[in-house]
Amino acid sequence: MKFGPVPLESAAGCILAHKTNLPGRVLKKGHVLTAEDCRDLVNSGMETLVAARLEAGDVEEDEAAKRLGLAAKGEAVSEDTAFTGRMNLYADVPGILVVDTDAVIAANRIDPAITFATLPNHSKVLANRMIATAKIISFAVANSDLERAEKAVQGAVRIAPFKPRKIGLVATCLPHLKITTMDKTRRVLEDRLSASGSTVVEETRVPHDAPSVAAAMAAQAAAGADFLILFGASAVVDRHDVLPAAVDLAGGTVSHLGMPVDPGNLLMLADVEGTPVLGAPGCARSPKENGFDWVLDRLLAGVETGPDDITAMGVGGLLMEIGTRPQPREVKRQTPASRIAVIILGAGKSTRMGGPNKLLARLNGKSLVRHAGEAATGIHPSQTLLVTGHLAEQVSGEVADLDIMPVFNPDFEDGMASSIRAGMKALAPDTDAVIILLGDMPMITTADIRRMIDTYRDNPNGLIVAATADGKRGNPVLWDKRFFHDLSSLRGDIGARHIIAENPGFVAEVEVGPSARLDLDTPEALKEAGGFLPDT
Secondary structure (H helix, E strand, O other): OOOEEEEHOOOOOOOOOOOEEEEEEEEOOOEOHOOOOOOHHHHHHOOEEEEEOOOOOOOHHHHHHHHHHHEEEEEOOOOOOOEEEEEEEOOOOEEEEEEEEEHHHHHHHOOOOOEEOOOOOOOOEEOEEEEEEEEEOOEEEEEHHHHHHHHHHOEEEEEEOOOOOOEEEEEOOOOOOOHEEEEEEEOOHHHHHHOOOOOEEEEEEEEOOHHHHHHHHHHHOOOOOEEEEEEOOOOOOOOOHHHHHHHHHHOOEEEOOOOEOOOOOOOEEEHHHHHHEEEOOHHHHHOOOHHHHHHHHHHHHOOOOOHHHHOOOOOOOOOOOEEEOOOOOOOOOOOOOOOOEEEEOOOOOOOOOOEEEEEEEEOEEEEHHHHHHHHHOOOOOEEEEEEEEHHHHHHHHOOOOOOEEEEEEEOOHHHHHHHHHHHHHHOOOOOOOEEEOOOOOOOOOOOHHHHHHHHHHHHHOOOOOEEEEEEEEEEEEEEHHHHHHHHOOOOOOOOOOOHHHHHHHEEEEEEEEEHHHOOOOOHHHHHOOOOOOOOO
């Protein structure tokens, strides 16, 4: 390929290097110049322009990206259409991304213009997640170099699909460990297992001693569990501590104790008569990502994991700042029939209201949650969920005649993030986007929500659509499925504002006026709006 200034009298058939304006039209970068283009450029006063001319043996960028992507594509991976020198690869099923790291490095060292990038090796992915991209930087590359890259990267990315397992959970008890903590530990574990289709078939709680744990493991295996997870009431601090000693008593083998991942250091990997056994570190009681997730997910996908694999996790094993977000150049894939759901958040204790549940307050003859429910169902979404917590029966009763499914959040006191997670967990798996609507915003209308959906469908890069009041972002917010993992991983009581702040290139806005920032969470605000609390 030759690149540089080209006289316009011989530029027909060349590829334009930079966007160029003409009266009444624009020639975009990558445009193949026609004779008419060249005449118009001459008439506009130009004599030369910068362009690329392909030579014999060159492969243009889209075809090259397609060939590279297809060469790398392995099991359970699909591709999209190559465009502007890029082809993206996607996971067909939930599982673990397995990358031949040496193959990718070798392909990337053939020609700087031939590039292939992936998510980190052994990333947990859901179906339709973008996992890799083949990008040709120049307008064309030499076929000889491309063939070498194809050979080097052959089958370099695949998905190891999750395999549903029957999980036996053994948890030990000590006086300091609350029953509510143990109950929450099980719920967190069940959430971790959901992507793989695995289920906890039985939980056994026993005293914190090796014989009791060993007996419980044997009983679980006899009852049909094919994967055992142990939660100790006290952390494992030595090879002869309770959990590893229990494995010894059960006739098993402890293959590794400890890992260079923080949080997650105190993990135990073992085996009892062919049944995998994981001793969970204390941090696994929290839904926050930790080393336990890395090993659990690999085992559930059938990816062989041993001491060498675990000790290699130290680089990147400091997880304090790890976050997951959509890939920079990912394009929204949707149809006019995209399935859009609504989650109404209505689980809070209304602390600022002074005691009564604000969602039961009356405004214009209806409760606040009723206003939200009618606005949501008016768009006929694929699914409408109402997340409840405090006074759940009374709140859900206000919309009982509407097509709304209540979802109880047992952890509602933990804050808004727990309610968002509960709603996300209840979403249908084929949902393309979700609108998160606060239950105490009665002025949001069906028309407002429809405008947000129209903006989402009309804007290819609008993966997040936020309602605004005089240019200031408020609620509700529409989220494309590319952010579902982020929403399902939220913590605390700050909502998802930081996700919006971190992804400005994907945010579209819809001005709806003051209603986007009007939430009636104090007696004064409610009275000023003309509402009142019913007698209790």
